Amino acid sequence: MSKTAFLPDCCDAALAETLRADLFKALCDPVRISIVATLAARKHAATVSEIAECCGVDFSGVSRHLKILKDANVLTATREGRKVLYWLDTDMLAMTLRAMADALQLCRADAA
Amino acid sequence: MSKTAFLPDCCDAALAETLRADLFKALCDPVRISIVATLAARKHAATVSEIAECCGVDFSGVSRHLKILKDANVLTATREGRKVLYWLDTDMLAMTLRAMADALQLCRADAA
DNA sequence: AGTTTATTTGCATGTATATGCAAATATGAT
DNA sequence: ATCATATTTGCATATACATGCAAATAAACT
Numbered sequence: 149m150s151k152t153a154f155l156p157d158c159c160d161a162a163l164a165e166t167l168r169a170d171l172f173k174a175l176c177d178p179v180r181i182s183i184v185a186t187l188a189a190r191k192h193a194a195t196v197s198e199i200a201e202c203c204g205v206d207f208s209g210v211s212r213h214l215k216i217l218k219d220a221n222v223l224t225a226t227r228e229g230r231k232v233l234y235w236l237d238t239d240m241l242a243m244t245l246r247a248m249a250d251a252l253q254l255c256r257a258d259a260a
Numbered sequence: 261m262s263k264t265a266f267l268p269d270c271c272d273a274a275l276a277e278t279l280r281a282d283l284f285k286a287l288c289d290p291v292r293i294s295i296v297a298t299l300a301a302r303k304h305a306a307t308v309s310e311i312a313e314c315c316g317v318d319f320s321g322v323s324r325h326l327k328i329l330k331d332a333n334v335l336t337a338t339r340e341g342r343k344v345l346y347w348l349d350t351d352m353l354a355m356t357l358r359a360m361a362d363a364l365q366l367c368r369a370d371a372a
Numbered sequence: 373a374g375t376t377t378a379t380t381t382g383c384a385t386g387t388a389t390a391t392g393c394a395a396a397t398a399t400g401a402t
Numbered sequence: 403a404t405c406a407t408a409t410t411t412g413c414a415t416a417t418a419c420a421t422g423c424a425a426a427t428a429a430a431c432t
Contacts, residue, residue, distance in 0.1 A: 160294075160301035160314075167297060169290045176285040177390080181276050188364050189272035191371040196409060202272075206392055211410055213390090230399040230408045238368045242361035249354035249361075252300050256350045259303040289420080308379060318422055323380055325420090342378045342429040 159255045166251040171244065174220030179203045180213050184222065184236060193226075193233035271367045278363040283356065286332030291315045292325050296334065296348060305338075305345035 175181065186202040187194060196214060200207040214234055217223040222241055225234045287293060298314040299306060308326060312319040326346055329335040334353055337346045 160297035163300055164293050164297035167287065167293050169288055169293045172284045172293075173288040175279065176281055176288040178281045179390085181279050181281045181284075182272075184279060185272035185276035185367070188275055188367040189371055191368075197407095205390085207408090208393080208410075209391055215410085227398085227409090230406095232409060238364050242364045245357045245361040245364075249357040252350050252354045252357075255297070255300040256303075259301055291420085309377095317420085319378090320380075320423080321421055327380085339379095339428085342376095344379060 159258045163251050163255045167248055171220055171222070174216050174222055177213065177216075179205055179209070180217055183210070183213055183217065184241075187223070187234065187236035188238055190235075193235035195231045195233060197231075199234065271370045275363050275367045279360055280356075283332050283334070286328050286334055289325065291317055291321070292329055295322070295325055295329065296353075299335070299346065299348035300350060302347075305347035307343045307345060311346065 175184070182203040183199055186199060196207055196211050199214070200210040203210065205213075214223060214225070218225055218234070222236065223234050224237055225232055227233075287296070294315045295311055298311060308319055308323055311326070312322040315322060317325075326335060326337070330337055330346070334348065335346050336349055337344055339345075
């Protein structure tokens with residue numbers, strides 16, 4: 149069903165969609181990886197200041213990194229008083245990574 | 261065992277190592293994602309020129325992208341006559357992505 | 373040796389990104 | 403209203419990156 153001549157590029161086109169460059173872009177910075185790792189190791193959400201302690205960067209920079217991760221749907225945020233709480237959507241991210249792995253191998257299985 | 265006070269940062273430190281920013285960096289460019297998708301959809305290796313057809317970039321640029329992917333261990337290459345063949349180590353990449361997913365969720369399970 | 377084909381590399385350029393500091397905004401407390 | 407705390411944003415700067423073109427290298431063929 150998948151090896152038809154009518155859909156020669158369907159697999160790599162779909163794969164290119166699954167392998168979202170924008171997600172990788174959000175995760176390609178060492179400080180942002182630190183942030184993700186820090187949040188993954190916490191059960192509860194953390195404030196910008198708390199997160200900033202974990203990476204040797206000014207909190208203004210951390211705030212910007214958090215926005216990038218939030219825009220990539222890696223993190224979620226809510227304001228609580230004057231603090232803003234960020235947390236990692238661990239299952240979502242894990243699922244996305246596994247979906248990429250699956251898509252890669254599925255695509256190879258279909259390869260002509 | 262994992263919730264000891266003696267190893268407060270062990271989980272996120274290990275996680276930060278598993279979530280290799282350099283791999284994400286290699287995959288954060290849309291042209292490189294096209295290349296990976298193109299190679300994933302092929303059973304056999306491809307030359308630089310063949311790969312260059314799939315992305316609207318000069319082949320010199322493609323050559324550079326291929327080097328970046330090779331340096332990140334996403335691709336492997338061998339010279340064959342005057343051509344250079346590149347291929348995707350699909351299982352390796354899929355395994356790496358799944359290891360990241362596992363590490364994320366394991367880390368949360370350990371979270372204090 | 374010279375010619376053709378395939379890939380890589382040097383160079384110049386434009387664009388994007390990370391960073392720190394200071395100023396601005398937002399909320400809460402006195 | 404004023405002040406203190408928490409976060410975001412504007413600005414300037416330095417660095418990294420992608421790109422195209424042309425030149426250089428590598429290998430096969432005549």
